[in-house]
Amino acid sequence: MxxxxxxxxxxxxxxxxxxxxxxxxxxxxxxxxxxxxxxxxxxxxxxxxxxxxxxxxxxxxxxxxxxxxxxxxxIATTPEEDWSTQLRQAAVTDVYEVRALVEVEAVRLAARRRTDEDLTAVRAALAVRRDAGRGDDAAFVEADIALHEALVTAAHNPVLTGLFAQFVPVLKQGLLDLVELLDLRADDPRHGEEGHAALVDAVERGDAEAAGRALREELDRTLALLHTL
Missing domain, CATH: 1.10.10.10 (Winged helix-like DNA-binding domain superfamily/Winged helix DNA-binding domain)
Known part of the structure; x- marks a missing residue:
């Protein structure tokens, strides 16, 4: 042929x-x-x-x-879908459930392994998220994701860092839809600030269990909202 x-x-x-x-x-x-x-x-x-x-x-x-x-x-005429394709096609609630499994462990590790440089980056990302409360929804979601990326990076596990990076495109769109459709920032422009501050504080103190608990509570609240869409 x-x-x-x-x-x-x-x-x-x-x-x-x-x-x-x-x-x-x-x-x-x-x-x-x-x-x-x-x-x-x-x-x-x-x-x-x-x-x-x-x-x-x-x-x-x-x-x-x-x-x-x-x-x-x-052995087949249809190629297997790669991980990125599966994520793009998955329901955002399914992605969020897996994200929770990955990221909760990541912040626990971050609390044990974070360096002074990591803490500087995390505090800066938290400040940017706080300031983004004055901006539009897209800027706020971008800042929120950046904070979580900084926390995962502080775990110093390249596999976790790479895995979380795969989630980011789906997470950004899902969070933007959530914020816009439910108008979450109408009464609270810095939506979730208290929980994120508690999370950063736990990582800074080196309290792995408190960090995992703080993030789990935040993600569970967001997941419950996503189920309403």
């Missing part, structure tokens, strides 16, 4: 896209053994190493699987 030579550019990405199209269009059905690396490389006009990387990407998407001594076979 001639696939057509590729233009020079990110060749691995192009090769992956071409091979994925053959699979998702049904031209290579589930159970089909793909041509060998040499044949694919010739059809695509690339080197075998490029084909190898493309096949690795397709395997990561759950479309193909290599069988030792037999070759590479199609």
């Amino acid at each position: 001639a696939l057509g030579a590729l233009r020079p550019s990110p060749l691995v990405e192009q090769a992956t896209a071409h091979l994925r199209e053959q699979i998702t269009n049904g031209e290579w059905a589930v159970g089909t053994k793909l041509p060998g690396e040499t044949a694919l490389a010739k059809s695509l006009g690339v080197g075998r190493s490029t084909v190898r990387e493309a096949l690795r990407a397709l395997a990561g998407a759950g479309l193909v699987r290599a069988r030792q001594g037999s070759g590479v076979f199609v």
Whole structure:
């Protein structure tokens, strides 16, 4: 099957896209053994190493699987959704429930591990959130998320930091919808200030249990409001 030579550019990405199209269009059905690396490389006009990387990407998407001594076979025609895609498509309440599991533990760790530099960053973020109470809803939500990011960073766990970063786009939109639809800041422009101040204070004191409790209470209140939307 001639696939057509590729233009020079990110060749691995192009090769992956071409091979994925053959699979998702049904031209290579589930159970089909793909041509060998040499044949694919010739059809695509690339080197075998490029084909190898493309096949690795397709395997990561759950479309193909290599069988030792037999070759590479199609195992699905629909790629598995990556984590970012799942988050974008999930209900914000579901995201919030998982966020609570992640972030409550993060602030407990932050209370134990925070450095003077971390505390400076967290206090500055709290001050920005307070000042943002005079601004519009978008600026306030941005400042609120920035404070939580500073707290998670203070846990000094790169996996937690990266995981929370994946939540941020969904959280921002969900919080903005919440603030705007329920007009939460009409009577309280700095919505949740007392709880956030208590959270920062607990982290500063090094009280992990108080930090976790303060954040859990804040998140539970927000989640209850999200369920009303």
